[in-house]
Amino acid sequence: MTSLAIAANGLRKSYGDKVVLDGIDLAVPAGTVFALLGPNGAGKTTAVKILSTLVTADAGDVRVGGHDLTTDPQAVRAAIGVTGQFSAVDGLITGEENMLLMADLHHLTRSEGRRVTTELLHRFDLADAAAKPASTYSGGMKRRLDLAMTLVGDPRIIFLDEPTTGLDPRSRHTTWQIVRDLVRDGVTVFLTTQYLEEADQLADRIAVLHDGRIAAEGTAAHLKRLVPGGHVRLRFTDPTAYRTALTTLPDSTHDDDALTLHVPGTTSQNDLRTLLDHLHTTGIHADELTVHTPDLDDVFFALTDPTTHPDQPDRPKENAR
Numbered sequence: 001m002t003s004l005a006i007a008a009n010g011l012r013k014s015y016g017d018k019v020v021l022d023g024i025d026l027a028v029p030a031g032t033v034f035a036l037l038g039p040n041g042a043g044k045t046t047a048v049k050i051l052s053t054l055v056t057a058d059a060g061d062v063r064v065g066g067h068d069l070t071t072d073p074q075a076v077r078a079a080i081g082v083t084g085q086f087s088a089v090d091g092l093i094t095g096e097e098n099m100l101l102m103a104d105l106h107h108l109t110r111s112e113g114r115r116v117t118t119e120l121l122h123r124f125d126l127a128d129a130a131a132k133p134a135s136t137y138s139g140g141m142k143r144r145l146d147l148a149m150t151l152v153g154d155p156r157i158i159f160l161d162e163p164t165t166g167l168d169p170r171s172r173h174t175t176w177q178i179v180r181d182l183v184r185d186g187v188t189v190f191l192t193t194q195y196l197e198e199a200d201q202l203a204d205r206i207a208v209l210h211d212g213r214i215a216a217e218g219t220a221a222h223l224k225r226l227v228p229g230g231h232v233r234l235r236f237t238d239p240t241a242y243r244t245a246l247t248t249l250p251d252s253t254h255d256d257d258a259l260t261l262h263v264p265g266t267t268s269q270n271d272l273r274t275l276l277d278h279l280h281t282t283g284i285h286a287d288e289l290t291v292h293t294p295d296l297d298d299v300f301f302a303l304t305d306p307t308t309h310p311d312q313p314d315r316p317k318e319n320a321r
């Protein structure tokens with residue numbers, strides 16, 4: 001049986017009368033990536049703070065790295081690394097000095113500290129900037145330095161609280177590769193993110209936090225199956241053609257201003273053929289046809305906002321085929 005790096009049962013936390021975590025369960029197998037998704041204020045950071053011993057839960061049994069969070073927080077701290085929205089980077093000293101300071105905190109010998117620092121600065125593409133004050137680093141470089149500092153102690157479980165928020169696409173991909181490399185080395189990663197693509201790219205399992213509870217949990221593929229099938233979007237420039245299509249495809253939702261129809265459930269090969277045959281035989285000519293398959297965005301919106309239906313015409317993300 002796979003051992004669990006993180007196991008939480010009945011985790012509760014309130015601030016005043018605001019219930020932030022209403023008894024959540026988490027099970028993260030060792031050596032996997034777990035993503036906690038949720039809208040702003042859902043309690044993601046609170047969960048990370050509790051699991052990393054920075055904040056005390058009101059109730060719940062939690063084991064991290066096999067250690068009980070309540071009775072053995074020191075052992076938990078020794079097993080984990082945390083990088084979050086509150087960076088440990090000191091801007092007044094250089095990247096290298098930040099790393100050496102971390103090595104001191106972890107009681108590494110001077111030579112071992114230098115070896116680890118050199119290796120990590122190189123691995124995180126910071127060797128050229130090592131002698132510069134961290135305050136001169138770009139946002140992406142600071143994040144990488146923060147992560148490199150976290151790894152000085154060689155933690156087996158890492159908490160990444162929104163690791164790529166505000167980063168450009170290249171820095172985001174670099175961070176993703178770093179996470180993949182860590183997991184390849186057997187590290188467990190607990191990640192919070194606002195980016196569904198990030199969870200899709202990295203996570204073995206994803207949990208969606210909503211109203212203090214886990215609204216859904218599973219692989220990206222599993223979650224995508226929770227929302228209704230996709231649709232085909234037909235866009236017209238000719239209002240007459242649009243109106244004709246509307247009368248012959250009564251099941252579709254429509255946007256009269258944009259002259260678009262959304263035909264639900266038509267993403268399989270056979271469905272598409274039937275639709276195209278229908279358009280052909282009825283002489284309807286659409287100017288644009290795009291196939292929309294459900295993605296994590298749809299899952300997220302469906303689970304965290306009951307008023308938003310994934311097939312609504314104003315939903316973004318069309319996959320042109």
Ligand SMILES: Nc1ncnc2c1ncn2[C@@H]1O[C@H](COP(=O)(O)OP(=O)(O)OP(=O)(O)O)[C@@H](O)[C@H]1O
Pocket residue numbers: 015018020038039040041042043044045046047
């Ligand atoms: N120390 C605190 N005192 C009072 N309320 C708090 C405290 N910390 C968090 N909260 C509240 O708890 C709720 C959850 O906050 P949290 O930061 O965990 O959410 P989040 O999902 O990480 O949000 P975001 O994506 O915006 O970072 C919010 O309503 C927040 O205002």
